[in-house]
Amino acid sequence: MAKESISFTYDPLNLSRKIIQIHAENKYDGNxxxxxxxxxxxxxxxxxxxDEEFKKIMTDYVLESKVKAIHFKGDENGGLTEDKDCVGIVDHLMSTERFKDLVFKNKRNGCSGLGVIVLKKKLFYQCEFGEHWSKVGKVLRENYPSYADAYDEMILDSDLKNYNDISREELDNFILENFDFVGGRNKIEYYLNN
Structure with missing residues (x-):
C-alpha cells in the first residue's frame, strides 16, 4: 500500500477546545x-x-502560568489526563465565576445530596436526612450570632414570641430569605405523580 500525503488546515481554537473536552472526559467523567x-x-x-470566552481563558492561563506557548502532550497511551497545559486550562476554567455559578446551581438542584444553602453567600452545607434544621442552627451560630440565640431559644420553646428584640416573625423571615433547603433530586411533582 502506497503512502500518500494530504494537505489540510485546522482551526487551533477548535482543536484546543476538542483536546480540553477529551481531557475533561478522561479525567472527570464518572470520577x-x-x-x-x-x-x-x-x-x-x-x-x-x-469562542471569546475560551480565548480569554486560554490567554489568562498563558499569562498567569507564564508559559511561552501551550503544548498539548499526550502520555504513552495517547491520553491527556495529566497533561500540564490541559490541567492548567481546566483549573483556570474552574476558577471562573460562571463555572462557580453552574456548580452552585447544580447543588441547589440536589446534585451534591441533601443540604442547606445560604443564598446570598452561595454556600452549600451538606447534611443528612432530617438534619436541615440543626444545620441551619449551626450556620446561624457560626455566621449570624444575633439570630442564633433567638433561634436556639425559640426552637426549644414554641410559644416564645420574642427573644433579645428578635421576634419569631423576624427570625422566620430571615431564615426564609437567606436559606434554602435541598432535598433529593426529584421535584415534588415526581412524588405526586407516583
Whole structure:
C-alpha cells in the first residue's frame, strides 16, 4: 500500500477546545472524587462556552502560568489526563465565576445530596436526612450570632414570641430569605405523580 500525503488546515481554537473536552472526559467523567455538581458544571460549561470566552481563558492561563506557548502532550497511551497545559486550562476554567455559578446551581438542584444553602453567600452545607434544621442552627451560630440565640431559644420553646428584640416573625423571615433547603433530586411533582 502506497503512502500518500494530504494537505489540510485546522482551526487551533477548535482543536484546543476538542483536546480540553477529551481531557475533561478522561479525567472527570464518572470520577467519584469530584461531586456530580462539579462534573455536571464542567461539561455544561464546555458545551456552552463561546469562542471569546475560551480565548480569554486560554490567554489568562498563558499569562498567569507564564508559559511561552501551550503544548498539548499526550502520555504513552495517547491520553491527556495529566497533561500540564490541559490541567492548567481546566483549573483556570474552574476558577471562573460562571463555572462557580453552574456548580452552585447544580447543588441547589440536589446534585451534591441533601443540604442547606445560604443564598446570598452561595454556600452549600451538606447534611443528612432530617438534619436541615440543626444545620441551619449551626450556620446561624457560626455566621449570624444575633439570630442564633433567638433561634436556639425559640426552637426549644414554641410559644416564645420574642427573644433579645428578635421576634419569631423576624427570625422566620430571615431564615426564609437567606436559606434554602435541598432535598433529593426529584421535584415534588415526581412524588405526586407516583
Amino acid at each position: 467519584k472524587s469530584y461531586s456530580e455538581s462539579v462534573r455536571f458544571a464542567l461539561f455544561e460549561f464546555l458545551r456552552t462556552m463561546e
